[in-house]
Amino acid sequence: MSAPSSGGASRDGYGKGLLRASKDSRVVVLEADLGKSTKSCNFRAKFPERTVSLGIAEQNMMLVAAGMASSGKIPFASTFAIFSERGFEQVRNGIARPGLSVHICGSHGGIHTGTDGSSAQSIEDLAIYRSIPKMTVIHPCDDVSAEELTVQLVGLDGPSYMRTARNKTPRIYNDGAKSIQIGAGSVLREGVDVAIIACGVMVEQALIAADSLSDAGINATVVDMHTIKPLDTGLVSRLAESCGCFVSAEDHSVIGGLGGSIAEWLSSNNPCHLEMVGVQDRFGESGESDELMGALKITSVEIVAAAQRVIGRKNTP
Secondary structure: OOOOEOOOOHHHHHHHHHHHHOOOOOEEEEEOOOHHHHOOHHHHHHOHHHEEEOOOOHHHHHHHHHHHHHOOOEEEEEEEHHHHHHHHHHHHHHHHOOOOOOEEEEEOEOHHHOOOOOOOOEOOHHHHHHOOOOOEEEOOOOHHHHHHHHHHHHHOOOOEEEEOOOOOOOEOOOOOOOOOEOOEOEEEEOOOOEEEEEOOOHHHHHHHHHHHHHHOOOOEEEEEOOEEEOOOHHHHHHHHHHOOEEEEEEEEEOOOOHHHHHHHHHHHHOOOEEEEEEEOOOOOOOOOHHHHHHHOOOOHHHHHHHHHHHHHHHOOO
16 A cells, blocks of 8 residues: 555545446435535536435435335435434434435544534444444545445445545545455555554544554554444454454544444454544534644544553553
8 A cells, every 4th residue: 555645535535436326327316405515516417307405404315315215216315424413213214224225425524524613523423323223334534435435335235324524635545446345444554563443534644653653663554444334354353363452543432433343343252452542422622623633632643652552451461
């Protein structure tokens, strides 16, 4: 994996992915007054006859999507991550319970959203959707992987939730993301001392942390676990044997997200030391992205410290 380069926001990748997915005539797009922000506006501009704009009515959007899916369409419904939570009951009962292939995208997720403040910063969305049976949950790290994963959703049997980010981030997949597959973690760097498993904007921070650890003589594996559910337990199992300890990193609450998913599997299958870097049991606040990530302690600095702690525990008899 080459070094990250300048790229776009993962929401841009979602917009591009919808255009590629449009080759399947069953694909339709639903909006809740935020097409420009989620980038579904790109699809609407080219295929207005296959786009339904429902206004600020997220619960209704979810059930309209369910109806379209039950009629043979493949609906992609998007809004802000925090607003998608308004439709929880409709997603649960109207989409997931019958197993309909509706693909929800929540943009502007996490603390990285920045100045919009705590009311707009969804730090619990991954946990909410992970708790719903039959839901696939995805959080890509850059625009390239978001585009590829969006296209793959066309062939997914069942519902999904993808979280995207508003702000531009370095491109992790400089050579394209053809190797990315829903449900399979992507190993970006190999090491034997600790496994750092990250998703979304924290993948960049994990790679920066791995460089710092390498300078200190610690070799870390770095994984982009873009699919949080179903978790790639085969990869986690292999890393438990080769590395023996883990650090998870996510722009999300430490309760119920990526770290929780890893902890659940390890506790029942192969107990290993795990440190979770994420938002603690609190809400965010208003500020610039870098400022907030520092204040809430979800940067490469915290990943390095967590790796050193977990390695120390692993090596203590």
